[in-house]
Amino acid sequence: MSAMNDQPEQRRYHHGDLRTALLEAAERSVRAHGAAQLSLRDLARAVGVSHAAPRRHFADRQELLDALAEEGFALLGENIRRALVDADEDFAARTRGTASAFAHFAVENPALLELMNSTKHQGAPSVARAAEAAFEPIFELIREGQAQDILEAGEPEELGLILYATINGITMLVNTNMVPAGRLDELTDTAVSQFLRGAAGGAGVGTISSARAGSRPPTPGCPVRARG
């Protein structure tokens, strides 16, 4: 709403880097008031340009929102990658760290996540590409687990998407106030535990794809399923 003055410095006719300035202002605005409240004219005021200037960089309100969503996926990907390099070697710990990084990013940027989860940017291939880039480290993590025979063999994509979906869903419960924020860590923690158990390979039971997994030692008769 209120035209947040940024640089009251006088500006020449051309702004110089209006596009990024708009995106930055937009990110602040979305963060503060949600995507639905975002007004192009307000952004223009905030940056100090005329109301029609944004149109040179975003043909459409939606186009700007798409760009923001894209940026959101890039940020998320960064966060996940950082969490993965920081984490130690233990696969379970790495998975936990990844999930936690995602969960906290989502809860700290609810409006951005909502934008990323919006159905509106279906026509924007750039957003899809950004999303895939954010998923990549997750898939890579799954491959790690499979290489260590901690996860069942099969498409790493499949497992990765399920993990992503689960954490995303949990944060959504928190962000919509259906679950108190205090339960976030607890929920993601048990979700990850269940994921590790449910997608366990090697000692795991009932791995459907065990027939295909040549490198896999034959699964013992039953249980083992090391509990805890």
Next chain:
Amino acid sequence: MSAMNDQPEQRRYHHGDLRTALLEAAERSVRAHGAAQLSLRDLARAVGVSHAAPRRHFADRQELLDALAEEGFALLGENIRRALVDADEDFAARTRGTASAFAHFAVENPALLELMNSTKHQGAPSVARAAEAAFEPIFELIREGQAQDILEAGEPEELGLILYATINGITMLVNTNMVPAGRLDELTDTAVSQFLRGAAGGAGVGTISSARAGSRPPTPGCPVRARG
């Protein structure tokens, strides 16, 4: 957008049941064009009342959207309950049926789901209550599984929320076009399988009796050491 004429019949000064008429028109509109496109004035036109009439029933645009979200949760709850009474086989099949019902509802009503997952209705306790009512059958299902010693003991709420979150997240991947719709069943299926394994308690290991004999080959795994 286009003022969809409903009943061209002439109407008396008072509509009779404007509130529900508006909600019905709103549901159609949201389903067709998304919540962001919904216009109160357009609804008024569609129903054949003046542009200010809706205000008597919804103080606010958001209030109408909240009512729609509430209705969405009621519908979802119905669907889940129906799926549960229809499938009274073993626990795994019931879980699979529940997940499938949710997943298909979500994918068939993307805009409605987006509304239900919106952060904007945080101030509306009615929406929260409706959501809880929709969760209830899921929690009840979890209690079943725990009673049969197929799921680990603990708060049924916890497991139920995780299951809900997972399916919700998967449908979101489909609804945002990040995953082709054709993979919906496959993804929910393996997600449920993993859930059952990951949250397994007592004896039940790898009871993956597939109800929808879809893409998944039946897994022999371990003998289902029966409950009770």
Next chain:
DNA sequence: CAACAGTGTTGTCAATGACTACATGATTCC
């Protein structure tokens, strides 16, 4: 029958997204 409350109507306002025509400045090419 008269007050009254519920509901619908008309009128109005500021804000917005989209569009057009025009201005200014930077880049390129002769």
Next chain:
DNA sequence: GGAATCATGTAGTCATTGACAACACTGTTG
């Protein structure tokens, strides 16, 4: 070096919208 050209910003305009206020119609209740 200067002109053509293109990118970028500006001013003006329009239809639409949500919100609000003042007023009209109608059934109910005392």
